[in-house]
Amino acid sequence: MDGGVKRLSEINMVMAAMLMVFVIFVGPTMLIFSGIVTNTIDYVTWLPALSNWVGREDSGFYHGWTTFYWAWWVSWSPFVGMFIARVSRGRTVREFILAVLIAPTIVCIVWMTTFGTTALDQMDGGYNGVVNLITNGNWQPELSIYKMFEALPFTTVISFFGMVLTIIFFVTSSDSGSLVIDTITAGGKIDAPVSQRIFWCTIEGLAAIALLMGGGLGALQAATISTGLPFAVFLLVMCVSLYVGLSRELRRKQFA
Numbered sequence: 001m002d003g004g005v006k007r008l009s010e011i012n013m014v015m016a017a018m019l020m021v022f023v024i025f026v027g028p029t030m031l032i033f034s035g036i037v038t039n040t041i042d043y044v045t046w047l048p049a050l051s052n053w054v055g056r057e058d059s060g061f062y063h064g065w066t067t068f069y070w071a072w073w074v075s076w077s078p079f080v081g082m083f084i085a086r087v088s089r090g091r092t093v094r095e096f097i098l099a100v101l102i103a104p105t106i107v108c109i110v111w112m113t114t115f116g117t118t119a120l121d122q123m124d125g126g127y128n129g130v131v132n133l134i135t136n137g138n139w140q141p142e143l144s145i146y147k148m149f150e151a152l153p154f155t156t157v158i159s160f161f162g163m164v165l166t167i168i169f170f171v172t173s174s175d176s177g178s179l180v181i182d183t184i185t186a187g188g189k190i191d192a193p194v195s196q197r198i199f200w201c202t203i204e205g206l207a208a209i210a211l212l213m214g215g216g217l218g219a220l221q222a223a224t225i226s227t228g229l230p231f232a233v234f235l236l237v238m239c240v241s242l243y244v245g246l247s248r249e250l251r252r253k254q255f256a
Contacts, residue, residue, distance in 0.1 A: 027118035071228030
């Protein structure tokens with residue numbers, strides 16, 4: 001926990017910040033800064049309506065975004081939840097909410113605005129590299145960021161930098177997930193043998209490879225949604241349990 005996972009996470013965040021700052025300054029800087037404000041307001045204003053099934057004639061947003069990403073995070077919740085609980089030991093509820101909910105939301109808005117605004121500005125300027133990846137049957141959104149880099153200075157350097165960053169992102173997530181699975185299968189032990197953790201890392205990697213080779217990204221997304229549904233039931237029960245637990249703790253403090 002204090003070695004590989006921590007160091008990888010720190011390297012990950014530093015590299016991501018460097019890439020984002022570079023794109024901000026070589027891209028449409030003022031548009032990005034103004035977009036951070038307007039996008040935040042639009043996100044808060046329109047997210048409830050866009051995520052609602054009631055009164056919607058189109059189904060693209062809540063099928064392509066809401067349903068998939070909710071299922072994605074629900075399926076990840078056992079791993080992410082246990083990992084965050086482990087590293088958050090000793091923190092207050094206020095500190096937990098700030099660090100786990102509010103800060104990541106702000107970072108995501110800044111990140112999405114930076115790269116999204118840059119790509120849209122390139123499109124307005126006549127560069128169609130990103131557009132061509134998702135039109136005319138060329139559905140390859142996973143390569144869109146590299147097409148965006150082609151219109152920026154130092155294309156080769158930042159493309160390689162972005163590829164390394166993506167690898168570290170996946171390795172960090174897999175390492176954290178393997179650590180949690182290892183803890184669960186070891187009956188809660190946090191010092192299980194390294195060979196056992198390597199075993200779960202290998203199984204995770206092989207499962208992902210099998211899904212990607214069998215049906216590509218669509219198969220991986222379908223598997224995510226399928227596994228997310230049963231976990232959603234447990235999450236609802238855990239939400240009630242959390243509320244009951246915090247309420248009891250509050251009453252104990254009030255009458256102490």
